[in-house]
Amino acid sequence: MTGVEGLWPHNLSPNRLAVLERKLVLWLQEQPLPADIHEMALHYNSHEDLQLLTQKAATHGCHFSVLQTTVQLVISAPTDNFLELAELAGLNPFKDFAEGRLLGVNFRGLNLSGAKLAKAYLRGADLTDIDLTFADLSNANLGGADLSGALLSDANLTGADLHRVSLALANLSWANLTHANLEEANLSNCNLSDADLRGACLKNADLYRAGLALTNLAGVDFTGANVKEARLWHDAGIPQVVKEDLIKRGAIFDEKIENIKRD
CATH class of the missing domain: 2.160.20.80 (E3 ubiquitin-protein ligase SopA)
Structure with a gap:
């Protein structure tokens, strides 16, 4: 699993995608990665940027499988309510x-x-x-x-x-x-x-x-x-x-x- 395609499908609602992307970014900030990757994580502008980011992180030993439980919770949630999705991802929407x-x-x-x-x-x-x-x-x-x-x-x-x-x-x-x-x-x-x-x-x-x-x-x-x-x-x-x-x-x-x- 070396790219964002392996983490979640493309056809997610904007709410689910926003929550999952933010979860990934904040998780990467906690990893022992080079400063340039941390900086890229905070300022990516597109799906392609995020794809490149995950690939770079993988080369430095990041194991994205640890996020799969959270990802599946958000993807399969019976709600698209942003506050509820953020809570499932362990994020504070405020x-x-x-x-x-x-x-x-x-x-x-x-x-x-x-x-x-x-x-x-x-x-x-x-x-x-x-x-x-x-x-x-x-x-x-x-x-x-x-x-x-x-x-x-x-x-x-x-x-x-x-x-x-x-x-x-x-x-x-x-x-x-x-x-x-x-x-x-x-x-x-x-x-x-x-x-x-x-x-x-x-x-x-x-x-x-x-x-x-x-x-x-x-x-x-x-x-x-x-x-x-x-x-x-x-x-x-x-x-x-x-x-x-x-x-x-x-x-x-x-x-x-x-x-x-x-x-």
């Missing part, structure tokens, strides 16, 4: 998937409040209605992911790639989105009150009826964004010329509101 490859996973409706997912690769993932309050998603790649209705209040999304994500109806109050890439993102009816968006890119984003009360918008790029009926109130960092431009494009600045209702 700590063990930072920098993990989670391409296309289904996290729909899960409670991952406070999860450490910094630098995780979550492109195309289904994160609808997920609870990610207080989660660390700094520098995570969420391009094309669906976060409709997600709870992301107080989440750390610093430097996150949110290109073309759907955040419709999501709650991002108090979230840190500094220098996040939200180009072409769907933020319609999204709650961004008290969020920090300094230096964020909102080019061509849809902010229709989004709530941006008390939001820090210093240095935000609104080029081409749909701001019709977006609600702004006492926001920081908006130059007067930008404010006037947003009003012309349909944004609503109401400086008379005394009480803001937050979701």
Whole structure:
């Protein structure tokens, strides 16, 4: 058994594959292998990379047969629930998937409040209605992911790639989105009150009826964004010329509101 083909079949669901790959990577970190293999294990980008990694590890005496019990548990599990699969693999879903490859996973409706997912690769993932309050998603790649209705209040999304994500109806109050890439993102009816968006890119984003009360918008790029009926109130960092431009494009600045209702 000298390659990943011998560990599990190709036709696994994204959830099972993500769990098994992460288990393999963390297991390899515990093995007495050269530093370059450990580094490769943490930063592989494809199935081919993982195949090469297992081959290199095998040449240094790794016996992957010790993982077969865990692999079979995950493959044969009567569930595709990510949290349950992670538990079967002996992984902590709140700590063990930072920098993990989670391409296309289904996290729909899960409670991952406070999860450490910094630098995780979550492109195309289904994160609808997920609870990610207080989660660390700094520098995570969420391009094309669906976060409709997600709870992301107080989440750390610093430097996150949110290109073309759907955040419709999501709650991002108090979230840190500094220098996040939200180009072409769907933020319609999204709650961004008290969020920090300094230096964020909102080019061509849809902010229709989004709530941006008390939001820090210093240095935000609104080029081409749909701001019709977006609600702004006492926001920081908006130059007067930008404010006037947003009003012309349909944004609503109401400086008379005394009480803001937050979701």
